[in-house]
Amino acid sequence: MNNFSFLLIICDEIQEWSRPVAKRRIYYEIEKEKPEIVSIHNFNNKTIDISIKLNLVEDEIEKYSIIKFQNFIRLLRSAVDSDSRTFDFKLLIKNYEEIEFIFEYDNPHDFYKGGVSEEEQYNPPRIEKKQPDGTPDPNFTLKSITEF
Numbered sequence: 001m002n003n004f005s006f007l008l009i010i011c012d013e014i015q016e017w018s019r020p021v022a023k024r025r026i027y028y029e030i031e032k033e034k035p036e037i038v039s040i041h042n043f044n045n046k047t048i049d050i051s052i053k054l055n056l057v058e059d060e061i062e063k064y065s066i067i068k069f070q071n072f073i074r075l076l077r078s079a080v081d082s083d084s085r086t087f088d089f090k091l092l093i094k095n096y097e098e099i100e101f102i103f104e105y106d107n108p109h110d111f112y113k114g115g116v117s118e119e120e121q122y123n124p125p126r127i128e129k130k131q132p133d134g135t136p137d138p139n140f141t142l143k144s145i146t147e148f
Contacts, residue, residue: 013071014038014050014091034096044087046107051092058099062129065093065101066145073125073146076105098132101140 015038034055042049054061068091076089089105104126129140 009075010048010050013068013075014052046086047088047090049090051094053094053096056095058095058097061093061095061099061101062140065103065129068093069101069103069125069127069145072103072105076125100128100130102126102128102130 036055037051037053039051039053040049041051054064056064072089072091086107088107089103091103092100093103094100106126124142127140127142127145129137131137
C-alpha cells in the first residue's frame with residue numbers, strides 16, 4: 001500500500017472522471033443540485049475508509065456498487081504477498097435516498113502470522129445493502145454479487 005501504484009489504483013477505482021452516460025447527460029441540470037461526492041475519511045497504513053455519494057436511483061446504484069465491489073474483491077483478494085496488506089478497507093456507496101452499499105475487507109495480517117486459531121478462517125469481505133430505514137437487504141450478499 002505504501003507505493004504510488006497502489007494509490008493510483010485506488011484513485012482510479014473511486015473516480016468516474018466525470019464521464020456521464022448518454023441518459024445522464026439529459027439530466028445534467030438536475031444533477032447539479034445533487035452533486036456526486038467522493039470522501040476519503042481515512043487513508044493510512046491501518047485503515048482506508050472511503051464513501052461515495054451518487055445521484056442514482058436504486059437499481060443503478062446497486063449495479064454500480066456490484067461492479068465496484070467486484071473490482072475491490074479482485075484487488076484485495078488473498079494472494080501472493082497478501083500477508084503484507086496490513087490495513088482494513090471500507091467503501092460506502094450511497095445515493096440521495098440514503099440507500100447504502102457497504103464493502104468491508106479486514107486486515108488478513110493476523111491470519112497469516114498465526115494470530116488466529118486454526119479453527120478460525122480468513123474473513124471474507126463483508127457486503128451489505130441497507131435501505132433508508134437501516135434494514136439490511138438479505139438478498140444482497142457476497143455470494144449474490146460474485147454470481148452477478
